[in-house]
Amino acid sequence: MKLYIILLTFCLSISTAYAQRNVVLIIADDLGLEYCGFYEQHGDTVIMPNVRSLLTKGIRFTRAWSNPLCSPTRAGILTGRHSFRTGIGDAVGGQNSNTLDTSEITIPRLLNTYNPQGISKANIGKWHLHTQMPQSNFTIPTKMGYDYYEGSFGGTLPNYYAWNKIKNGSVAICSTYATIETTNNAIDWLKTIPSNKQVFLWVAYNAPHSPFDLPPSNLHSYSSLKGNAQDTATSVVPYYKAMCEALDREIGRLFDSLKAINRFDSTDFIFIGDNGSDPRVYQGTTRAKGSVYQDGISVPFIISGPSVNNPGRISNALVNTQDIFATVLELFGFMDWKKAIPNEKPVDSKSLLPIILYSDTSIREWSFSEVFKNTPAQFDGKTMRNEEFKLIDFDNGSQKFFNLINDPEEKNDLLLKVLTPIEQDNYAYLCQEMTKLIGKGGFCMTTGINETTNENPLFTYDSQNNLIRLNIDCGGNSSIFCYSSDGRLIFEHHNMPSSELAISTANVSSGIYTLHYTCNGKIFDNLFVIRR
Secondary structure (H helix, E strand, O other): OHHHHHHHHHHHHHHHHHHOOEEEEEEEOOOOHHHEOOOOOOOOOEOOHHHHOOHHHEEEEEEEEOOOOHHHHHHHHHHOOOHHHHOOOOOOOOOOOOOOOOOOOOHHHHHHHHOOOOEEEEEEEOOOOOOOOOHHHHHHHHHOOOOEEEEOOOOOOOOOOOEEEEEOOEEEEEOOOHHHHHHHHHHHHHHOOOOOOEEEEEEEOOOOOOOOOOOOHHHOOOOOOOOOHHHHHHOOHHHHHHHHHHHHHHHHHHHHHHHHOOOHHHEEEEEEEOOOOOOOOOOOOOOOOOOOOHHHHEOOEEEEOOOOOOOOEEEEEEEEOOHHHHHHHHHOOOOOHHHHOOOOOOOOOOOOHHHHOOOOOOOOOOEEEEEOOOOOOOOOEEEEEOOOEEEEEEOOOOEEEEEOOOOOOOOOOHHHOOEOHHHHHHHHHHHHHHHHHHOOOOOOOOEEEOOOOOOOOEEEEEOOOOEEEEEEOOOOOEEEEEEEOOOOEEEEEEOOOOEEEEEEOOOOOOEEEEEEEEEOOEEEEEEEEEOO
16 A cells, blocks of 8 residues: 555656646756856855745756856757767867757757647757857757747847847847846747747856856946946956846846746746856855866756655755756656657666656756867866865876765865775776766776785886886785776785886786785785776
8 A cells, every 4th residue: 555655646746747848948058057156166156035035946957067168058958968979079160160960869858759730849948058150049949949939049148138040040239138038029029929839948148157247237236337438347246246137137037028028937947057157256266167176066956846856855866957958848748758769869868857846855966067178278187076076187198086064165086195995986886887987997096905014015007018116124924916897816926026117918808906915914905097
């Protein structure tokens, strides 16, 4: 009987989600955690009552990761795929810019498959997945599944009061403040949709992305700002905050419009930032937008609405913004969407519906992010975390490893010391999972783990010459064992001479290995990787 009640409750929860008629995704551009007063990492925060209003009916996610830049995050949401699959690792635009393959399987394309006539789909605001030339590109959003697109096509507006707006595949100068115009366009489109049709609305605001143009005075509280270039150059932070306030008020106007047309109470909202704050307004030190450190990829993320069971929750689940892909599809009831995905287009997205329905508290064991610039940069790289630890693998060959519970600001690189057994296990787990995800090796670097004493002989692995080098003095009283990652004994040596030792690994295949050795009763272990 108890099992029956549990199953009945779950089925009723699923039915409630299926009955949900609308999903509205709201993307804030360059909004970092530190400006959101509802996150613990806040600094000099902004009052955002309309965004905050989502919390009482929703879930606030504390461990949501995006990509470090605009275009990769948008591509990941639209396709559910990581950047190394889509090729979008940098902001679209400029020399050698990659653009999103128009053959990608997208949220609106799958909604068309699931319910061809029943769901109206619009993308309003910033697109930033293709270049603005040739002009025929302006029709790409509708070719990729949307019924309607209206907004700014590129990454950065030249001016919030004078910008190119795309509508029906044509471009014209718009003089309305961009945040207001985006809301106007969303509201106008919503009014055209028959009440018997469901709605998927993607609203991508440009704000608070630069340029830091002062919003109209009725949208913010910063009355002392002059709005001229000289004043902005003195300090951009007040302008950024004014733009955040204006964004929030316009989101409130969108909410009011949904209430007026009786869609608000039947709508699930997803609110996110697309990456960390612009370095010019970032309240930390050096790790803002563009970096795979925490403040470059940790973003505000709220899901709110009638599908949320037990609302007002805080979730510590690991989340990628790519997970929005599967979540939107399943909020509309498309539970078997995976059957519509071809094998050559693997999807990385995991649905958050179990967390929304409160049937589970997590959906993934690790999350992942990456950045690779069109012109390679020093801090391009990939990163993966589990509940406690985070590994960063830079494309320049260096790595960093952090305990995010004890060191949330990533100040103490654990690879600069000898790792404890727990740290070593987590390092090995993350580098192996990254290897499996990417489909190639090279993410497990040489490092040590703690041993039964604080003393440790000098250990190096010379990969160029396939040599393990040890500088020990054991008086001939030593034993050395090498084990593979699955525990197999690869080789062993006993009673090694006292001096620097060189042990060949020329006949050992690629993989992760542990060198276990004793010296006068002391025990040492070192992890190393062989690449061929």
